[in-house]
Amino acid sequence: MKKSLLIFILISTAFGAVKNINIDLREDISKISLSQTEKKEYIEKFKKEPVKFIFSIYDDYHFNRVDEGIKKTLSVLDYLQKKDLNYEIKSPYLRWKKNYQIQSTLYTLLGLLYIKKAGSMDKSLREKERKYILDVLKKKGKLTNEDLDYLAKLSRQEDEEIEKNSKFYIDRAIKAFQKAIELFPDNPYPYFQLAKFYKENSSNSLASKYLEKAAKLFLKYGQKDMYFSLIEEAKKEGYSKETIKRLEALNK
Numbered sequence: 001m002k003k004s005l006l007i008f009i010l011i012s013t014a015f016g017a018v019k020n021i022n023i024d025l026r027e028d029i030s031k032i033s034l035s036q037t038e039k040k041e042y043i044e045k046f047k048k049e050p051v052k053f054i055f056s057i058y059d060d061y062h063f064n065r066v067d068e069g070i071k072k073t074l075s076v077l078d079y080l081q082k083k084d085l086n087y088e089i090k091s092p093y094l095r096w097k098k099n100y101q102i103q104s105t106l107y108t109l110l111g112l113l114y115i116k117k118a119g120s121m122d123k124s125l126r127e128k129e130r131k132y133i134l135d136v137l138k139k140k141g142k143l144t145n146e147d148l149d150y151l152a153k154l155s156r157q158e159d160e161e162i163e164k165n166s167k168f169y170i171d172r173a174i175k176a177f178q179k180a181i182e183l184f185p186d187n188p189y190p191y192f193q194l195a196k197f198y199k200e201n202s203s204n205s206l207a208s209k210y211l212e213k214a215a216k217l218f219l220k221y222g223q224k225d226m227y228f229s230l231i232e233e234a235k236k237e238g239y240s241k242e243t244i245k246r247l248e249a250l251n252k
Contacts, residue, residue: 021179025078028172034071042075050102051093057109066117073110077103085183095221096184104184107176111193114173118166173197188217192230199237208243215247227251 029039046053053072060069080087080103087099096102133143133151143151174197180190195210211234218227231247 021175021182023172023175023179025074025081028070029074029078031168032067032070032074034074038071039075039078042072043079046072046076046079050089051091054102054105054109057106057113061109061112061116064116066113066120069113070110070117073106073113077106077110080106096187100183101187104180104187104190107180107183108187108190108193111173111176111180111190114169114176115197118169118173186217186220188214188221188223188226191217199239204240208239211239211243212246212250215250219250224251 042053053076057069057072060066060072080099083099085098085100085103088097089099089102091097094102096105174194177190177194177197180187191210191214195207195214197207198204198210199207211230215227215230218224218230227250231244234244234247
């Protein structure tokens with residue numbers, strides 16, 4: 001990620017600033033080209049089997065079906081936002097059943113998907129250059145100076161488009177995690193994901209704060225397996241000895 005983009009994100013997302021996070025789902029829906037037919041189908045699937053549907057979004061993330069996962073998540077969030085926040089989905093398989101809790105889970109997933117989407121921008125746009133080169137070689141057998149000039153121009157345009165799209169999706173990802181926290185402050189997962197993001201982008205102070213918050217919540221809800229996994233990951237990711245000690249002290 002370019003340094004200028006990271007600076008913009010860091011100064012616009014301070015720890016604890018999670019009140020009144022505004023996310024215009026209409027803009028997101030338009031950006032991903034989600035049709036009304038698709039939206040209706042996803043909502044019906046969610047209403048029929050909510051747990052299975054949510055797990056299908058996890059699968060979309062892990063198997064790089066990013067656009068499909070984003071479309072599913074946006075569809076259901078748009079549906080749930082029209083319902084009372086205390087509306088409850090009755091399922092024995094859901095840890096958190098209230099509307100605001102489910103939205104928090106979905107916003108966390110949306111953040112993960114957006115980060116992955118931002119990372120795929122370079123690959124998808126560079127495909128234009130590859131296609132042009134292959135087409136020219138097929139027709140002419142070699143690249144002329146005119147072709148090279150065009151490729152240089154195309155590359156500059158793609159650099160600008162990549163930065164613009166990456167900024168959009170990274171900004172949306174951070175807001176999604178913050179929205180998840182705003183809706184349900186006891187959800188440890190968005191704190192954990194924010195910690196990972198800030199650690200990867202060398203903001204160690206923010207990363208440590210979010211990680212400690214996630215650890216406290218994992219312990220609060222009896223998720224000791226996640227708590228210990230968090231500590232192991234913190235050691236691998238090179239968190240300071242002081243941070244590791246504070247995390248371990250939480251379980252004493």
